[in-house]
Amino acid sequence: MKVSRVNLTTGPGLTMVIDRKRSSARCISTPVLLSFSLLLCLFMIEKASPAQEVALTFDDLPAHAPLPPGVTRAGVAKQIIKALESAHAPKSYGFMNAGKLQTVPEDIEVLNLWRAAGLPLGNHTYSHMSLNANTVEAFEQDIQANEPLLDSMMHGRDWRWFRYPYLWEGDTREKRRAIRSYLAEHKYHIAQVTLDFEDWAWNGPYARCSAKNDSKAIEQLKTSYLSTAAEYISFGQQMARMIYGRDIKHVLLLHAGAFDAVMLPQLIDLLKQRGFKLVSLQQAERDPAYRSDPDMGLQWGGTLLQQMMEARHLQIPAHQEKPMKELDAMCR
Numbered sequence: 001m002k003v004s005r006v007n008l009t010t011g012p013g014l015t016m017v018i019d020r021k022r023s024s025a026r027c028i029s030t031p032v033l034l035s036f037s038l039l040l041c042l043f044m045i046e047k048a049s050p051a052q053e054v055a056l057t058f059d060d061l062p063a064h065a066p067l068p069p070g071v072t073r074a075g076v077a078k079q080i081i082k083a084l085e086s087a088h089a090p091k092s093y094g095f096m097n098a099g100k101l102q103t104v105p106e107d108i109e110v111l112n113l114w115r116a117a118g119l120p121l122g123n124h125t126y127s128h129m130s131l132n133a134n135t136v137e138a139f140e141q142d143i144q145a146n147e148p149l150l151d152s153m154m155h156g157r158d159w160r161w162f163r164y165p166y167l168w169e170g171d172t173r174e175k176r177r178a179i180r181s182y183l184a185e186h187k188y189h190i191a192q193v194t195l196d197f198e199d200w201a202w203n204g205p206y207a208r209c210s211a212k213n214d215s216k217a218i219e220q221l222k223t224s225y226l227s228t229a230a231e232y233i234s235f236g237q238q239m240a241r242m243i244y245g246r247d248i249k250h251v252l253l254l255h256a257g258a259f260d261a262v263m264l265p266q267l268i269d270l271l272k273q274r275g276f277k278l279v280s281l282q283q284a285e286r287d288p289a290y291r292s293d294p295d296m297g298l299q300w301g302g303t304l305l306q307q308m309m310e311a312r313h314l315q316i317p318a319h320q321e322k323p324m325k326e327l328d329a330m331c332r
């Protein structure tokens with residue numbers, strides 16, 4: 001049995017209570033207060049509850065993955081916004097592809113809702129372009145093509161945050177360096193990712209299982225979404241400690257999909273249970289960890305942490321694989 005609460009007497013008049021479940025600690029004072037023991041207690045609180053901070057980010061606005069019957073893109077956006085507001089989350093970036101509006105112009109409503117809620121938009125290329133499959137010039141043009149709408153929707157606010165589609169940052173070092181130089185010249189920040197459990201993979205099965213009214217399958221999807229999220233949050237934290245020797249401020253990648261919208265309140269609860277505080281992308285990326293650059297060609301990219309592990313030839317910690325095959329086979 002695991003002990004979740006520990007009482008430590010840190011000196012005359014002071015007891016520290018560590019709650020392992022909540023990753024928190026507090027001091028309890030008695031009338032005999034000595035400054036030394038107070039200092040010691042504060043020091044131990046620092047040790048007992050390292051700051052865990054995470055920024056939530058959403059990719060592929062205004063449209064991501066198939067929808068269940070009766071669900072609209074605007075409905076998904078409203079559900080995500082509501083969950084963020086209920087959790088008092090700092091303003092989350094939505095990374096958009098304006099090219100999606102060519103086929104479904106009415107999806108502009110999603111971007112309008114996002115902005116009306118005060119949430120910022122960032123650049124995810126115009127057509128969700130693969131850098132692996134395209135030249136540097138074509139990729140730069142696709143970044144640029146996304147800018148007029150971004151600029152008009154953001155009214156001069158900071159939209160120069162760039163999220164690479166598929167987290168592919170260049171399959172050769174030359175391409176990687178060329179795009180990084182372009183982004184720097186155009187005053188972009190790279191919206192890096194450190195936590196990713198491939199949340200997108202649940203949206204397709206959710207649409208299919210909903211169409212079949214398969215509530216048992218939907219329950220399974222909910223369970224596996226949360227357990228995979230939990231596993232990969234720990235995985236990211238472990239990699240960060242291996243690379244930087246400490247906990248870093250994290251950035252979590254999510255998508256603007258129907259199942260993500262359903263699961264967001266529970267996902268936020270999970271993060272809070274793990275001791276995370278929600279912060280903005282700007283706050284998270286103030287961590288010096290985001291200045292590191294693996295500077296190598298990587299065909300399948302990955303999170304900043306996965307790239308750094310590869311660049312430094314570190315051994316990937318043991319972890320459960322994601323249930324991709326099972327998800328793909330569900331409700332067919």
Ligand SMILES: [Zn+2]
Pocket residue numbers: 059060124128165166
């Ligand atoms: Zn994307």
